[in-house]
Amino acid sequence: MAEKIKARAWMRELEIILTSTKYQKKMVFGTNWKKGKPDLNISVTGTKYLSSLKDRMTVTITNLTYREITELISGQFYNIEIKAGYRKDYQTSGAHTIFKGGVLYISNVLGDRKSNDVVILCASEMVAKYGQNRLNLSLNSGINMYSAISFILARAGISSNKAYIDEDFKSRILKENEIANGKVGSWLDTLCNTNNFVVNTDGILGSDVAIWSPYRRDIRKIKLTNSTIILTGGYPSLDSDGLKISLMPTFGFAPGDTIEVDNSIIDIGTRDESEALKNIAQFMDRDGNYIIYQIDVNLENRGSNFSYNLECKAKSLWSNILGGLNNVKWC
Numbered sequence: 001m002a003e004k005i006k007a008r009a010w011m012r013e014l015e016i017i018l019t020s021t022k023y024q025k026k027m028v029f030g031t032n033w034k035k036g037k038p039d040l041n042i043s044v045t046g047t048k049y050l051s052s053l054k055d056r057m058t059v060t061i062t063n064l065t066y067r068e069i070t071e072l073i074s075g076q077f078y079n080i081e082i083k084a085g086y087r088k089d090y091q092t093s094g095a096h097t098i099f100k101g102g103v104l105y106i107s108n109v110l111g112d113r114k115s116n117d118v119v120i121l122c123a124s125e126m127v128a129k130y131g132q133n134r135l136n137l138s139l140n141s142g143i144n145m146y147s148a149i150s151f152i153l154a155r156a157g158i159s160s161n162k163a164y165i166d167e168d169f170k171s172r173i174l175k176e177n178e179i180a181n182g183k184v185g186s187w188l189d190t191l192c193n194t195n196n197f198v199v200n201t202d203g204i205l206g207s208d209v210a211i212w213s214p215y216r217r218d219i220r221k222i223k224l225t226n227s228t229i230i231l232t233g234g235y236p237s238l239d240s241d242g243l244k245i246s247l248m249p250t251f252g253f254a255p256g257d258t259i260e261v262d263n264s265i266i267d268i269g270t271r272d273e274s275e276a277l278k279n280i281a282q283f284m285d286r287d288g289n290y291i292i293y294q295i296d297v298n299l300e301n302r303g304s305n306f307s308y309n310l311e312c313k314a315k316s317l318w319s320n321i322l323g324g325l326n327n328v329k330w331c
Contacts, residue, residue, distance in 0.1 A: 014300070016042060048202050050200055053127060135180045158209060286316065
């Protein structure tokens with residue numbers, strides 16, 4: 001008699017962890033499955049960018065009790081971590097951290113008589129915790145960029161163990177005096193745009209802020225294959241804006257990561273007249289290496305949405321764009 005094969009279903013996992021800055025207590029939603037109980041409806045939408053100001057997430061949880069809502073607000077549950085993934089059984093979690101930041105606002109939206117939605121607006125730690133810290137400082141020429149950035153972050157309240165600064169900046173010197181005023185996030189964006197640096201405030205990698213040069217060599221590299229990542233939105237597509245690819249949330253991607261894709265599966269066809277006049281192949285990386293600059297998230301533990309949408313640039317072109325060092329103030 002032929003052996004029976006048991007098919008295993010992959011079950012979605014969407015977990016919200018809120019931590020009180022007042023009591024250091026946690027409230028966790030989306031883990032009732034571990035107790036054999038149904039979970040509340042949870043949805044997460046938002047975008048992560050290569051920027052110090054723009055990361056945003058919106059979490060919606062349906063039918064929290066009035067006691068839980070009151071506790072969230074009065075207990076100052078202002079730190080948030082979002083996990084997503086798949087599990088194969090009722091014992092082992094397969095979720096990865098996809099966002100780690102701060103809570104901006106919590107509101108209770110009444111629906112019909114049978115439901116209410118708690119909406120939690122989230123941002124990076126840079127915006128939620130340090131965004132209101134204002135600077136009014138001047139940096140003298142002759143100091144290295146590493147010391148200058150470290151000093152500014154410290155004055156903004158960001159400790160050294162919460163910041164990643166590329167070691168390459170230790171060999172680059174300010175040739176002119178630098179004025180740092182306004183909010184720290186705005187100053188960082190201006191500094192990076194002017195000097196062709198990259199800034200990232202995605203907390204899933206352990207830093208509230210990370211700043212590096214386009215020549216950084218220790219960037220994470222993730223190889224995408226049919227056996228490791230399941231494509232949900234058809235073939236990856238390429239146009240003059242870059243590579244677009246839709247994935248199931250089986251890995252904690254961050255802006256600035258490098259993904260490796262087989263170029264043979266990339267669709268470069270177009271129905272747009274302006275795109276047809278361009279040589280789309282020029283936006284393809286010869287080695288299949290692409291740097292993520294934007295991640296759109298649309299996740300539901302129930303419903304049809306459960307995917308990432310990545311927008312990426314060819315690594316070879318990225319280096320050329322960021323490497324144009326005509327306007328830099330250091331040497």
